[in-house]
Amino acid sequence: MADGLTTTLNGLINKLSGLAIPADLSLWQLALPAWFLVCFGVFYWYVFGRRSPFSVDSLRRKGPTEMNMSKRDEVLKKAFSEGRVPKGLDAIVIGSGVGGLTVAALLAKVGKKVLVLEQHEQAGGYCHSYTEKGFQFDIGLNYVGQLHENSLDRVAFDQITEGQLDFVNLGEPFDTIYIGQGQTQRKYTIYTGKTEMEAHLKKQFPDDTEAIEKFFQVMKVCARKTHHLACLKLIPRWLALFLLKTGIADVLSSVYRYSSMSHTAWLDQLTSNKDLHTIFSYFFYGVPPKDSSLYVNALLIHHYKRGAYYPKGGASEIPYHISNTIRNYGGEVLVSAPVRRILLDKNGAACGVVVGNSDSEVEVKAPIVISNCGLFNTFKNLLPPQISMKHEIQERLHRVKPGRGSFIVFCGFDATAEQLDIGPTNIRLYKDNDMNKMMDRYFNMYKDEAPDNVPMMLVTFPTAKDPTAKLRCPGKSCMTLVTMVNYEWFEEWKDMPVTKRGDQYLQYKTRFAKHMFDWACLHFPKLKEKLVFQEVYTPLSNSHFLGAYQGSMYLQHNLDLFDPVFMAKNRCDTPVKNLYLTGQDVFSCGISGALHGGLLCASSVLNHILYWDLLFLKKKLKKAKAKQDAQQAKKKLH
Known part of the structure; x- marks a missing residue:
């Protein structure tokens, strides 16, 4: 494409140089096309004139x-x-x-x-x-x-991998969500697909089809206009701030309003169904929905609309x-x-x-x-x-603030996925459907209360997702349990050597792990008798091994972080x-x-x-794929 533009530009310059200029042509009439050519040349050089890492x-x-x-x-x-x-x-x-x-x-x-x-x-x-x-x-x-x-x-x-990465599609459903406990527990499943994801949710929430449609409309806008937020970091800072503070940015794109809008505040206008609120907020990252961005939560769900993959x-x-x-x-x-x-x-x-x-x-x-x-x-x-x-x-x-610390329990089983009745689907567990109250209550608990009151958890089985696991770990299965915790609950042991933090630390993190493992066993009862290995990572583990600040995986994804003015800075x-x-x-x-x-x-x-x-390469690849598909279809007809 760059070579074609170079040829076009050179041809245009040659044609212009061969034109006879009338004697009565004013200076500004000459300056205007010259200015256009200079601007075009600068734009061409900026976009195409330098070496690209993509091919x-x-x-x-x-x-x-x-x-x-x-x-x-x-x-x-x-x-x-x-x-x-x-x-x-x-x-x-x-x-x-x-x-x-x-x-x-x-x-x-x-x-x-x-x-x-x-x-x-x-x-x-x-x-x-x-x-x-x-x-x-x-x-x-x-x-x-x-x-x-x-x-x-x-x-x-x-x-960036020269085509060497291979991803496995996890299939349907890629996520299963349980809300509540005991006899009142509700189960929901999340499917992928351009239309299937929305349609499947409507089947599970037949009284909230309009709310689902509106959420998916916003979700589509957030996904399609994400580059507008990225542009704030690519254009000159003074220009980005000018567009935002004058309100011009809001006129150009609604995504700037969505990024600074409370997720719960918007959902409250949509529906009073708290289970559906939870579904629209189920990717927990330590921030209650009331303090998080509508844009981020919508984007996280849209991220898996075309499939969930594992390397x-x-x-x-x-x-x-x-x-x-x-x-x-x-x-x-x-x-x-x-x-x-x-x-x-x-x-x-x-x-x-x-x-x-x-x-x-x-x-x-x-x-x-x-x-x-x-x-x-x-x-x-x-x-x-x-x-x-x-x-x-x-x-x-x-x-900005550090995110909540991550608490991870790694479990190994002397059995195959088939023997344990587990699969590639990720399981999300919530004890309550009011995520704001649930998370506020949990993160405000005293240190000694927290291990026995974990309110939310991710259960995932990496060996069930990966076809090579049977070769790497024959006859074995792995499970990972994840929740979020306060760094302060573990802070008293932060200056101790990683393998010598004492019995109190071991007992404290074991209480978390036992509660989480027992909760997982309610859904997969065959796990308990086949468990042969368990290791626990706390925020202190993340700090030691990965240098994570206060044991957090990322910054706190609150409204301040996604305020457009701050994103520009x-x-x-x-x-x-x-x-x-x-x-x-x-x-x-x-x-x-x-x-x-x-x-x-x-x-x-x-x-x-x-x-x-990257976009030009993507377009080129899609065009080549369409041509290949057309040729294959033509062969089938013959």
């Missing part, structure tokens, strides 16, 4: 899933040493979550020499898997949406293949490399990092530093106090020159949120909106 040619033939753990460890567990740092670095990325790996792969593919540094012993962040006693568990990934053929996210993942081979397949891409283009991903601080030059610009501990520190220099370790860790822990106290940094920190570039942010904290939570955080960050670093390139 059809970058995809390779998909290889088999690598089952050899030692070979996987060579990719995911390559430890840091000074000798392994590539020479002539262009950029350093702190943290190997999806956001960090994405920006690193994109920069590497346009010729930049990139180094990714991970403080844990394995790359991947919340997307890594760990193996224990013959079981493989995913730390943070449960499923991903928007990965149907030629979707924007699927095209992006294919580009074949487990969550670690994602960092495994992106790491290979980075290395294929001359970069490197090194683990066991805790970054202690960001180096600044005499002008206050980022110029490298210090890696290691107080006994053995190594300085690694690069003209660009990108942080994927979170907004709080970056500004509070990695910068000198005099820099972190800058007004622009403090303003950003004061507008919370961008990838920072008040520190040459220091950028990527990942979930830049835009939104989840794998997809981190992916787009990486795309936004790479666009900022390269001063080139990569979404243009």
